[in-house]
Amino acid sequence: MPQQPTSHAPPPVHRRDPLLVLYGGTFDPVHLGHLAIARAARDALGCPIHFMPAADPPHRPPPGADASQRAAMLSLAIADEPDFHIDLRELRREGPNYSVDTLRALRGELGGALPVALLVGADSLLALPSWREWEALFGLAHFVVADRPGSGLDRPLPADLARALEGRWTEDPEALRARPAGRLLRLHQPLHPASATRVRTAVADGGHWRDLVPTAVASYIEDHGLYGVHGAPTPRPV
Numbered sequence: 001m002p003q004q005p006t007s008h009a010p011p012p013v014h015r016r017d018p019l020l021v022l023y024g025g026t027f028d029p030v031h032l033g034h035l036a037i038a039r040a041a042r043d044a045l046g047c048p049i050h051f052m053p054a055a056d057p058p059h060r061p062p063p064g065a066d067a068s069q070r071a072a073m074l075s076l077a078i079a080d081e082p083d084f085h086i087d088l089r090e091l092r093r094e095g096p097n098y099s100v101d102t103l104r105a106l107r108g109e110l111g112g113a114l115p116v117a118l119l120v121g122a123d124s125l126l127a128l129p130s131w132r133e134w135e136a137l138f139g140l141a142h143f144v145v146a147d148r149p150g151s152g153l154d155r156p157l158p159a160d161l162a163r164a165l166e167g168r169w170t171e172d173p174e175a176l177r178a179r180p181a182g183r184l185l186r187l188h189q190p191l192h193p194a195s196a197t198r199v200r201t202a203v204a205d206g207g208h209w210r211d212l213v214p215t216a217v218a219s220y221i222e223d224h225g226l227y228g229v230h231g232a233p234t235p236r237p238v
């Protein structure tokens, strides 16, 4: 008689060949859009997602919450998500973090053979030519790309980016397990309108923002008086 799957059987997520998916971001704060694309990537690829908060992003103004607060909010946001993890490697390193350095350090640890992917939103992919040594990234990792309102991937790409991406796109998640780096997979998840800028602005302006973040993150923002939340005590000058 064929064996029936039991409730103890591990979910398919843990049975496939390994693929390490890193989801880098400032997460200032983590919001429901981040969680939605992480779930879409987990479901499409069948593997856990490692959120990797950036310490000192070289490419944007200083975050509104410090690194430990952003990491604490991430922990709260993924507390009930067994397939989501936090990777603190960029928070532990001194100075500005460039993805190319992070990936080279990771390759130094794990070797060159393990398939590794970076999960990014479409706006990040479109900005890739501004990243440090951006073309070297394709030798270090795959990219998994989530469409984002206002950053559609269906418009023509800038010539240098289009050239670099040519021949790399795949619709097959297994293609990312077949080699260590260099392919691009587009997620076909529903668009999510949340952005951290929108959350920070609404918090400061007293607008509606609680439904853009997990409940525990909303409480953390209020309890710690982040982003100029209304009713929070004004921090005393040092």
Ligand SMILES: Nc1ncnc2c1ncn2[C@@H]1O[C@H](COP(=O)(O)OP(=O)(O)OP(=O)(O)O)[C@@H](O)[C@H]1O
Binding pocket: 024, 025, 026, 027, 028, 033, 034, 037, 119, 120, 121, 122, 123, 124, 146, 147, 148, 149, 192, 193, 194, 195, 196, 197, 198
């Ligand atoms: N709603 C979303 N849909 C798809 N991708 C998203 C979404 N929000 C964030 N991302 C992606 O997640 C990654 C980390 O994003 P980040 O932490 O900078 O959040 P953000 O909302 O873009 O922040 P900010 O508004 O401060 O720029 C980036 O690659 C970004 O493109």
Ligand SMILES: O=C(O)c1ccc[n+]([C@@H]2O[C@H](COP(=O)([O-])O)[C@@H](O)[C@H]2O)c1
Binding pocket: 023, 024, 025, 026, 027, 052, 054, 057, 059, 060, 097, 098, 099, 100, 124, 130, 131, 132
């Ligand atoms: O390496 C770079 O030059 C670089 C430039 C811009 C962004 N990144 C990475 O892209 C990820 C998303 O960045 P952000 O600003 O959208 O939070 C995060 O992991 C950053 O470290 C990396």
